[in-house]
Structure formats: structure tokens, C-alpha cells
Amino acid sequence: MDRTMILDAYDPQCPIRNILARMSDKWSLLVIYTLTQTDKMRFRDLRHAIPDISQKMLTVTLRTLEEDGFVKRTIYPEVPPRVEYALTERAVSLFPHINSLIIWAKENMDNIISDRKKDKIK
Amino acid sequence: MDRTMILDAYDPQCPIRNILARMSDKWSLLVIYTLTQTDKMRFRDLRHAIPDISQKMLTVTLRTLEEDGFVKRTIYPEVPPRVEYALTERAVSLFPHINSLIIWAKENMDNIISDRKKDKIK
């Protein structure tokens, strides 16, 4: 097992904890994943792709991702307005790590869910 | 970029989303990380290792991790009681993926925090 030390991992202000915390909200990973499917998407396309996200949370999530440099937002001064979202290079470099987590989850989900049910029977 | 499809990723009941959501709460990853540092730890050792976790949240986090088969809990019927926690094979197999995320965060945190500040000035 890799036991690489993380400096200050136990400091509540640890930037790594901070970054991981911001990526692990309810929607961020799913929005990033969705944007990997196409090079750029409009706001309404994202809403359509993620049926159960509210308009507000999509806006909030996109703004946070933009602040952290994961998403590039492009406004076209047209009527009606058009706004396109695309992943940045930073997000592209992050995605393989997320994807390896997803693949692990896919391989293990059946056993995990099975374990949970066992506990409930006890 | 890897565009491997996730079946039902947009189903709110998607097990992968469920599992990722449960792993991405405030403490789970840090507790798993802490348990990689030693083969087994007592409750109070974990509290000591993670100074800012409350007793309740450590209990809740450990129970959830146990339910999902990430942690093995061993109670020794002694007085005073002794309870030891250790990672399961499942958690050991998960850790490299978490660690790759941590390493990515370590490499990118300075730039991300710098970007955030830029946005605030605007």
C-alpha cells in the first residue's frame, strides 16, 4: 500500500482537504463528467443531460467550478443569450483520476450494496 | 480523454453515484487515509490523529464505513472496553485511487487557490 505522507493532512485548513471538499459536493463530479462527453455545452443542454439537477444548483455548481478553474464560461452577446461551458485543461487532467474512482465503484458496487443489506438484517 | 460510458449515471438512484456520494462526505476519506498509516487503531487513537473531528462524527463515519465494508470493527470484551478498527481488503484496493486524487490535488492546489483569489478581485 502506498503510504506517501501528506503534509498537514490533519490541519483543518489543509488546502488539499479544501480542494477535495469542494469537488465532493453533490453535483460537481457529475457536471464534470457530463462535460467530458462533449467539447462544449450550453446551459440548457446540461440541464437536459442531468434531469434531476435544479436550475439554481446547476448555476451554483458551474460558478464554483469556474472559480476553481475547472470550467470555462463563454457568453455570446446575442438575443436570446447563449452561454457555453467547456472543461479547462485542469479539469481534463483531473478527470482520469475521477474516472479511476468511477471504474472502481462500478466493479465493487454490487458487493458493497450487498454488505449494506446484510448489516440491516442484523 | 477517457469517455467510457457509465450506465445510468444520470439516474438519481445510480449505485455508482450513491457510493461516490457516501465516500465523499467530510470525514470518510480522511479516516480511511489515517487507517492506512497503521494496520489497526483504537477509537481514541483515531480521535487523536484527527484533532478536529468530533466524537459523534467519528462514530458515525466509522459505522458507515463498516456498513459499506471498508472498515473492520473488533470489540474486545474487556474493562475498560477496547475497540480496534482496521481497513478491509476492499478499502485497501480503493486507496490507490484516492491517493492519486490526493497527489493531483497536491500538485494543483496552489494554482487553484490562486485562481479563486483572482475571481474575488473582479
Next chain:
DNA sequence: CCGGATCCCGTATGATACTG
């Protein structure tokens, strides 16, 4: 010493209506 039970608060999230 371990950790369960209870109470409480702030933030994250959601529903709805409105606007440039």
C-alpha cells in the same frame, strides 16, 4: 474508555416566481 442519544444550528439544496 467507548460511544449512544438528544438537541440545535448553519449551510447546502430545492421550489417557485420573476427578469434582461
Next chain:
DNA sequence: CAGTATCATACGGGATCCGG
């Protein structure tokens, strides 16, 4: 179309007390 504004709510998480 792409949001804002407002109001409502659920849940995570902390403080404290209690019990085996």
C-alpha cells in the same frame, strides 16, 4: 435562454449529556 430573487427545507455536523 440563462439566469436572479425569494422563500422553504433537509441534512450534515457540533455540543452536551448519559450509560454500559
